Amino acid sequence: MPKRIAPLSDIQIRNAKPKEKEYKLMDGYGLFLLVTPTNGKLWRFDYRFADKRNTIAFGAYPALSLAEARSRRDEAKKLLVSGIDPNENKRAQKLATTHGDASSFEVVAREWHKKFSPTWSDSHSYWVLRRLEQYVFPVIGVRPIADIKGADVLKVLQIIESVALETAHRVKFVIGQIFRYAVGSGRAERDWTADLKGLLPPRSQKHHAAITDPKEVAGLLRAIDNFTGTYTVKCALQLAPLVFLRPGELRNAEWSEFDLDNFEWNFPVERLKLKKRIKDDRKGEKHLVPLSQLTPPVICLPVF
Numbered sequence: 001m002p003k004r005i006a007p008l009s010d011i012q013i014r015n016a017k018p019k020e021k022e023y024k025l026m027d028g029y030g031l032f033l034l035v036t037p038t039n040g041k042l043w044r045f046d047y048r049f050a051d052k053r054n055t056i057a058f059g060a061y062p063a064l065s066l067a068e069a070r071s072r073r074d075e076a077k078k079l080l081v082s083g084i085d086p087n088e089n090k091r092a093q094k095l096a097t098t099h100g101d102a103s104s105f106e107v108v109a110r111e112w113h114k115k116f117s118p119t120w121s122d123s124h125s126y127w128v129l130r131r132l133e134q135y136v137f138p139v140i141g142v143r144p145i146a147d148i149k150g151a152d153v154l155k156v157l158q159i160i161e162s163v164a165l166e167t168a169h170r171v172k173f174v175i176g177q178i179f180r181y182a183v184g185s186g187r188a189e190r191d192w193t194a195d196l197k198g199l200l201p202p203r204s205q206k207h208h209a210a211i212t213d214p215k216e217v218a219g220l221l222r223a224i225d226n227f228t229g230t231y232t233v234k235c236a237l238q239l240a241p242l243v244f245l246r247p248g249e250l251r252n253a254e255w256s257e258f259d260l261d262n263f264e265w266n267f268p269v270e271r272l273k274l275k276k277r278i279k280d281d282r283k284g285e286k287h288l289v290p291l292s293q294l295t296p297p298v299i300c301l302p303v304f
Helices: 010-015 066-081 086-099 105-119 122-140 150-161 165-184 192-196 214-225 231-243 247-251 276-281
Strands: 023-028 031-035 041-049 052-060 264-268 286-290
Touching (some): 041 066, 041 086, 052 086, 105 122, 150 165, 150 192, 214 231, 231 247
Antiparallel strands (some): 023 031
């Protein structure tokens, strides 16, 4: 069992005296104070990344207090959990002050996202930006996009791959789109992701369960009729094969949308799962769903 390290106190730090050789005062969880022969008191954080031991400098005491040093340690640990090397993140931030950020990868990426996201669904728009913010920006976000090469992109993808292979493939596709946008706007020379083909393990093929044999449909309908759950859910299951709509569209049905005399259901296009741009173009329109005349919908509708 590892030895438990007692946390440092401000009194201990203030009373620490220089010696002939530098020495450490451990605070725990990788954070320590390095006391130098010249009476320097420097905050350091030890960590492991990609099976290698590394150390990052936070600053000097008392300019950086004990509480602030612990806060930076916690921030570094969050980066490690996300598969990001704290030292690489620190170097990237320094590059921002050297090169400026007018043509940085993050600026170009956000500009690309702002331009094209109106044509996407809200969920897709969110996840594209979320993955960039979580995995890509901390590593290469502040670097000029023209200076980023294939090896830099591969490094980002390998970090993501260690967490989720499918996400790595998705991010690779997005980075490629950003590079092509940068090429078109004169801020990059080429799309480096084209050179990375085959360098990530192939994603596993997953298929949603589906009935492909018409003879098996009867079994499904019998299973629905024999459903022993709540009455509301059973009605929804019985109605679903007659209208071919998503559960959410069925669940949010309103009486005012039904014309039972003409066997029609008209509901707002906004409830369909469509791209935001299409929804905006068709705002106010109604989506017509013919109702079955064999099984009167009135049997199930009162429960919604």
